[in-house]
Amino acid sequence: xxxxxxxxxxxxxxxxxxxxxxxxxxxxxxxxxxxxxxxxxxxxxxxxxxxxxxxxxxxxxxxxxxxxxxxxxxxxxxxxxxxxxxxxxxxxxxxxxxxxxxxxxxxxxxxxxxxxxxxxxxxxxxxxxxxxxxxxxxxxxxxxxxxxxxxxxxxxxxxxxxxxxxxxxxxxxxxxxxxxxxxxxxxxxxxxxxxxxxxxxxxxxxxxxxxxxxxxxxxxxxxxxxxxxxxxxxxxxxxxxxxxxxxxxxxxxxxxxxxxxxxxxxxxxxxxxxxxxxxxxxxxxx
Numbered sequence: 011x012x013x014x015x016x017x018x019x020x021x022x023x024x025x026x027x028x029x030x031x032x033x034x035x036x037x038x039x040x041x042x043x044x045x046x047x048x049x050x051x052x053x054x055x056x057x058x059x060x061x062x063x064x065x066x067x068x069x070x071x072x073x074x075x076x077x078x079x080x081x082x083x084x085x086x087x088x089x090x091x092x093x094x095x096x097x098x099x100x101x102x103x104x105x106x107x108x109x110x111x112x113x114x115x116x117x118x119x120x121x122x123x124x125x126x127x128x129x130x131x132x133x134x135x136x137x138x139x140x141x142x143x144x145x146x147x148x149x150x151x152x153x154x155x156x157x158x159x160x161x162x163x164x165x166x167x168x169x170x171x172x173x174x175x176x177x178x179x180x181x182x183x184x185x186x187x188x189x190x191x192x193x194x195x196x197x198x199x200x201x202x203x204x205x206x207x208x209x210x211x212x213x214x215x216x217x218x219x220x221x222x223x224x225x226x227x228x229x230x231x232x233x234x235x236x237x238x239x240x241x242x243x244x245x246x247x248x249x250x251x252x253x254x255x256x257x258x259x260x261x262x263x264x265x266x267x268x269x270x271x272x273x274x275x276x277x278x279x280x281x282x283x284x285x286x287x288x289x290x291x292x293x294x295x296x
Contacts, residue, residue, distance in 0.1 A: 024166060027107035031158040037088060037098040042089040043272055044230070045237030047244050050102045052080040053112045053165055054088075055081055055127070055134050059096030065123045068190070075128035077165050082114035084123075085192070087233060090220070094286045099138040103158055108166070116162070117169055126172070130164055137161050182217060183208040184222050191227070195234045196258035201227055236272050239265070243281040250277055 032050050044064075054063075058078045063070055064087040065080060072078055080086045107113050117123050127134060141157045144150035187204050204227055205212040219227050235257040244254045254265035269277045 018029075024163070024170075025107060026109060027105050027113070029103040029106040029159055029162050031038045031141070031145065032102040032104050033157075034099065034101050034138065034145055034154075034192075034241040037096065037100060038181070042088045042240055043237040044085055045241055046083055046085045047080070047102070048083055049114070050104045051106055051116050053084055053101045053116070053161060054078040054080065055099045055101070055133055055138055057099065058166075059098070060124065061096045061098070064224055067205040069224050072124060075126065075131035075137070077125045077127045077134070077168075079117045079123040079125060079165075079169075081123070082112070085234075085237075087237070091249070099142075101138065101141065101146075101158060101161060103162060106162065116166065121169070124147065125165060125168055126167055127165060130168070132163065133164065156209070179219055181222055183210050184219050187219065187227065188230075189200040191231055191234060195231050195238070196256060198258070199227075199231055225283060233272065235259075236269055239269060239277065240280065243277055244284050253277070 029051075037054065054077065056072050056074055056078070056162050058074045060074075061072050063072060063078060065078065066084045066086065070078065075250045087271050100247060104114060108116070111118060117125075137157055137160060141154045141161070144154035144157065146221060190204070190207060191199065201216060205215045208215065216226060219225070219230070223230055225233065239253050242248055242256065246253075248256075250266065251262045254260075254262040257265070259265035259268070266277055269280070275283070
C-alpha cells in the first residue's frame, strides 16, 4: 500500500512578491547574443547536452541538469561556444521579490548563477514542457503561472541550501569600460578612446578586458549591438534600417551580414522564427 502523506495548510511563502510568468521558450529556437532584461529573471534549464555561456562577464560550463540563472539587469550571452545538440528551456518570470534581494534577483551577488539541479532534473524536465503546454492555451495562463512558481520554488530551495559564492576578479578600468560601453555601444568607439577614458595603455586594457569578460573590447561592443538588435526585432515592429541605425550601423546590409554571422540566420528570419514560437513575451531592454 502506498504511504499516505498529509500536510496541514500553511501560509508561509519565501516570496515578498509572488513571481509571475512572462514567457517560456527553447534555447535552440532563439539563441541570444549579449543582452539584458530589466523586467525579469530567467531560469535556463539544461535538459541535455553541454554548453558554455557568459553571465555578467563570467564563463560558465553547463551540463544536463543545471539551471543557469540570469538576474534582472545582468548582461548574458547564450550564443557563445554552445553545443548545437543542446536541449534547454528558458523560463522568464517577473515580480519576484525575495527578502534582502532586489526585485527579480534570484541569486545574490557573488554567487554562482549555475545551479546544479541534477537531483530534481526529472521533475524539472516534466514541469517546463507543461508550462509551455498550458501557456499556449487560451485559458491556461493561471495553470502555467502556478507551475512556473513551482519551478522557482524548487530552484530557490536548492540555491538556499547549496549555492556557493564565487570570487569575481575586480578591475576598476574594465568595470568602468563595461559600464561605458553599455551606455555608448551604438557609437563609433575605438580602443584608443576607451583606454584614454581610464588612463591606461591600450595593450593593458585589451588584455585585462579579455581576461575578465572573455571578449576583446571590440567583440564586446559587437555582441552587445547584436543583442540589442535582437530585442528590437522581437519586441518592436521597427524596420531593419531603423534597427540597424539604433545599434550603430549606417549600412543595413552590412548589419544583416554581421547579424547572420553571429546568430546564424538573417534578421528577418530571426524576427519571423521568434514570433512563430514565442509564448507570453513582453518588451524588455528596448
